Amino acid sequence: MDMSASKEELAKFGYLTRDEELNYLQEVSDICIRNTKKYSDSEEKVLNFLHPEELSTKIDISLRRESSNPDEMKSILEKVFKFSVHTMSPNFYQQLFYWGDCWGIGGQWVAEILNTSAYTYEMSPVFTIMEKEVIKEALKLWNFPSTGEGYICHGGAQSMLFALNVARNQYYPQVKTKGASSMPNVDIYTSEEGHYSLEKSASIIGIGSESIVPVETDDLGIMKMDALKAAISKTLANGRVPFYINATAGTTVTDAYDPINEIANLCEKHRIWLNIDGAFGGSLIFSNKHRHLLKGAHRANSVVWDFHKMLGAPLPCSVLLLRESGQLKAAQGISVGYLFAGKKHYDVDYDLGNLSIQCGRKIDNFKVWMAWKARGSNGFEAHVDKLYENAEYFLNKIKSRDDFRLVFPKAEPRLKICFWYLPPWLQKKTLNEEDKKYLNAVTHKIKEVYVYEGLLYLATQPLKKHPFFFRIVIIDPRKGPRELDRVISIFSDIGSKLKKEDFNV
Amino acid sequence: MDMSASKEELAKFGYLTRDEELNYLQEVSDICIRNTKKYSDSEEKVLNFLHPEELSTKIDISLRRESSNPDEMKSILEKVFKFSVHTMSPNFYQQLFYWGDCWGIGGQWVAEILNTSAYTYEMSPVFTIMEKEVIKEALKLWNFPSTGEGYICHGGAQSMLFALNVARNQYYPQVKTKGASSMPNVDIYTSEEGHYSLEKSASIIGIGSESIVPVETDDLGIMKMDALKAAISKTLANGRVPFYINATAGTTVTDAYDPINEIANLCEKHRIWLNIDGAFGGSLIFSNKHRHLLKGAHRANSVVWDFHKMLGAPLPCSVLLLRESGQLKAAQGISVGYLFAGKKHYDVDYDLGNLSIQCGRKIDNFKVWMAWKARGSNGFEAHVDKLYENAEYFLNKIKSRDDFRLVFPKAEPRLKICFWYLPPWLQKKTLNEEDKKYLNAVTHKIKEVYVYEGLLYLATQPLKKHPFFFRIVIIDPRKGPRELDRVISIFSDIGSKLKKEDFNV
Structure with a gap:
């Protein structure tokens, strides 16, 4: 052999x-x-x-x-x-991903040992038809026209980049050949809590990061419609073109959902491209109970949706959906004689590589397909519903205790919950500036202890003028009250031993 | 549990x-x-x-x-x-990659089951220090200053994109914020056999594909220096700026090497960025015997080098090298409070994510590290040398037979060899236009037979005005005379049965 x-x-x-x-x-x-x-x-x-x-x-x-x-x-x-x-x-709560399912991991093991690339049907027949199936079902689920198209990207940032590039090509097709100096000055709107990959994308595609208009958010991190309208008016007053709105479904830090339907109205009025960054929150589309947070999503021009975040597929695998076919190839395809063109023994429309800017491509679509096939849409729905039950449980626990405080007291159950641990000398009081300095130091100290001791993985965050706080990400449906109670005890075990005099603020 | x-x-x-x-x-x-x-x-x-x-x-x-x-x-x-x-x-000869080594595959299995991302030290401590080691050793090997930097990209196309973006940022830093309309009209040179990812990159970054100047190549696919000089003069005469030369080390179809040292002279003279697309051929850097094809490479500003092509690491994993530190972060980094900035319990210079435009990132660097650790630089050197022995063997075989013909009769041994199979009625003669039509049809027919019967995987190619031809890629050092002879018999078994009257040209 x-x-x-x-x-x-x-x-x-x-x-x-x-x-x-x-x-x-x-x-x-x-x-x-x-x-x-x-x-x-x-x-x-x-x-x-x-x-x-x-x-x-x-x-x-x-x-x-x-x-x-x-x-x-x-x-x-x-x-x-x-x-x-x-x-x-069970003590991992830090990232927007987790050790999800063996279906995806098994799929990746197979993909690794096959060592192939998903650019032509010739090299990956099986994975190509699976990718087409994932896109077809995803379009249905999002209520997009069946004539839409899509692509499995290597992560949410790549989907964000491709969505922006496709939008530019639809509005200003000459840029592909002539460069970005042949388009007008445009503005791109996103909430100030929106993901940074949009800024990176605007930089790299030559629109420039200054074209990004961060729109003010409310206390919970939701884009303010008044602020968005004012921003568009300002663009017009400055002789610029309102071009692209990125509505975030599930912001990174607070898990806020922008009001997509209202944003879609504005987009229609001004002929602005609507992209939904549902990298995290797009998965609610599976749930009858929680899908309302995505209301109006079917009106978007493009959707970015990661299977490796809330749903636990191995990372990274991001689904990019577009409401009309042909847009990816128009924006990103070129004629390549030795690869995509010329006589072949099969229908070259199955060669997906020319939809992308990559040549070699990892078989990321297989993870999505395997997870979806194994768990079914029903499995994903039950998964999402369970997460919200867990979130509600944790939120109520925190609310009921003096040693924890919510950063956003009016928050409804969301899958990221932001809180502080208050040591005894800060409990039951309104915090003044000095207290906030202590609180900042306490947050860093507690994280240091649990990280060094390996007890817990749970992020600390800055946001606006708040002292650093903790953010728990609730995305593993295998966890329940037992694990969430354990998180609380780890905090109180470490925190209750802290003394004011140990801090030098 | x-x-x-x-x-x-x-x-x-x-x-x-x-x-x-x-x-x-x-x-x-x-x-x-x-x-x-x-x-x-x-x-x-x-x-x-x-x-x-x-x-x-x-x-x-x-x-x-x-x-x-x-x-x-x-x-x-x-x-x-x-x-x-x-x-x-053993019958797979089609792509620039192959089923290479178990070290990389095993590494990927581990990376998959760990399901982590290489953007912060916090999330991937081990993989971060390994990536730094790979870059350090690669810089040494390429004779780059030790103060250079690098990044493991998700494939050669991503490396090509990043190299171009970094170059633009070094020459025109305002583009990052102001957009590409704030830079002059620039020209980018690459051989007409250069990889298409450069054109895609120029399109996406908003320079525009028309800025790509394809430079004429000789019969073997090597960029002609006269043509390059003329192209630069034309740029200057048109009031444009010569900006970037992409020298290809190992072209996709004919495995040609551009004369890097001479190109570097021109780059110095005109202050042009020199990138080496060594996605395929960069691996010669390991071989004392064959490194001369990369002469002058140490003078480049950036190098793109894939471990998943000639060296058999599982795909994709591409090394991008830059001669000066800080260029990646300058071009592609931004300040992200919740992720890369703020107080952390370790040195955040180890957070590699901000060098990229991606957020979540697959652990591709581990494949490179594992392969290099297991096989050693000596292993890679022996590997490369063996490939050239195989290439020489196959080339001589083809030359000695009437039923095969080299597309480029003067070709030296290279790892891609382009040839036709000639059925009896076309042997031993100079081909006229009608013969060439037959030859084209014969090439397609033979491929169809061996693909449908699953005997062989070996690509057919168009190039310039030649009839479609076969291109064998010789990159698996486990293969030797036995396997190469088998390829020849498969061709002659199928081909000797072909009859002129079966073709309708």
Whole structure:
């Protein structure tokens, strides 16, 4: 079964025989499974935190002229597990993603070992028809015309970039060949809590970050319609063109939903492109109970929606939807003789690579397809509904205690909840400026303790003029009251020991 | 060990218990290993080709409201293997990548199950220090200043985009905020055989594809210096600015190397940014014997170099190198309070995410690091040298036969070899226009036969005015005379049966 090269020759290249390779991979899978089991235990550290210099002494990261053998490589993999963040831990609440489902992970293992690329049907027949199926079902779910199109992007930032680029090409097609100096000065609106990838996208595509108009938000992080209208008027008064509104469905820090339907009215009136950044919140589309937060979404020109965030598919896999076909190829395709054009033995409309700006492409669509196939739309619906139950549970707990305080007391249950822990000397009082300095320091101190001890992974955030606060992300439906209560005890165990005199503010 | 949710609750979300999840993954790894073993056999089909509509009847790709169970999912994975391209087959010669090494694949399995992102040190401490090590060693190898910097990109096209964007930011920093209308009209030079991702990049970043000046190449696909000089003069005469030269090291079709050192002289003279597209050919940097094809590369401003092409790391993982630090952050970074800025418990210079335009990022760097660690620079050197031996072997074989003809008779051994198969009635003669029509048809016919029968995966190409030809990519050092001879027999078995009267040209 092995090819020409002898075992000795293979060793010169650092290769094993095929049988040895497969044995090694079998052992790697054992390492994966054993360690995942271990770190799924809530008593294990969510991270063994070390500073970079220290970490470098624990793993021999140096690259050399000499090769390493399978045993050395396996021992490195064990250490990689030990010193990485254990997203499979019940104590992981920090990011907008988590250790989600084995369907996607299994799919990725298969995609990795097949080592193919999703740019032509020829190279990835199975994955190509699956991607088309995902897009077809997603268009249905979002109530987009069936004549729409879509693409599975390598992450939400790529979807955001492509959406903006497609919009530009629809309004100013000459830019593709002539450059951005051939278009008028345009303004792009997004809430001041909107994701930074929009600013990066505007910079890179040559519109310039100053074209981004951050629109004021209310206390909960929702874009104010008055502010948006005023911003559009200002654009017009300045002789610029209102071009693109990015409505955020689930902001990064507070999980706020912009009023899409009202924004759509404005877009229609002024012929502005409407993009929905539903990277996080787009998944509510599955839930009858919570879909109302996306009201009006079917009127958008484009939607960005990540399966790797709220729904737990392995990251990254982002779905970009467009209400009309042909827009991706028009904006991003070119004629490439050796790849997409010329005579082929099949229908080249199945070659998806020319919809993108990438050539080689990881099989990210398979994760979405596998997760959706395995869990069904019903599974995703139950998932979303359970998350809101958990959020309500945690919110009520926090409200009922003197040692916790909500950053936004009027917040309804959302999947990110922002709060402070108040040590005894700050409880039951309105905080003055000095208190806020203490609170800031307390937040940093508590995080430092739980991170160094590996008890919990939960982010701290700045926002507007507030002292740094904690933000818990509630997206794993496997967790429930038991895990959420544990979070509260970890805080109170650490926090109740803090003394005012330990802080130098 | 499992969390709050009961088995019944989990089933509603489409989740398994943690133990069941790990059992499932164990079985997935068995499927991977068993199928890889099977399709590593040269007697197995390299692809079971089906047209899209037919393939859709073999796998139930429909997405529904209902969930599927583990057995159904495993049966799908078996079919995914059956109907995908078997890159592990000894008969796979089509793409610039192949089923390379188990080190990278094992690394990816670990990265997938850890499900983390490489944007902050906090989320990926181990992978962050490894990425820094890869960049450090790569800078050394390319003889770049140690004060340079780099980034592991998600594929060569992303590296190409970032290199162009960084160059623009160095020359015209105001574009980041003010947009591309604030810069002069610039020209970008690349050989007419250069990769299309440069054109896509120029379009997307708002410089416009018309700024791309395709420079004439010689018979072998090498950029002509006279033509380049003339192009620069024309730019100046037109009142435009010569901005960027992309020197290709290893063109896609003919594996040509542009004369980097001479190009660097021109770049110095005119203050033009020099980028090397070494996506394919950059790997020669490891070989004492073949590095001369990259002479002058250390003078470049940026280098694009893919580990997933010639060296066999799982795709995609591309190394972008820059000769000066701070350029990536200057071009692509912004201040993001909740993520990269603010007080943290470690040195935030380790947060690599802000060098990119992406937020979430796959752990691609681990594949590079694993492959390099396992195989050592010596392994890569032996690998490259062996490829050239194979290329020489194949080239000589082709030359010695009447039924094969080289597209470029004067070609030296390169890792892509372009040839025709000549049926009896076309052998030993100078081809006239009618003959060329036959040859075109013969090429398509032969490919159709070997693809449908799953005997071989080897691309056909158009180029300039030539009839379509075959291009073999010689990048797997495990293959040798035995496999290359087999390729030749497959051609002559199919081709010798062709009859002139079967073609209607």
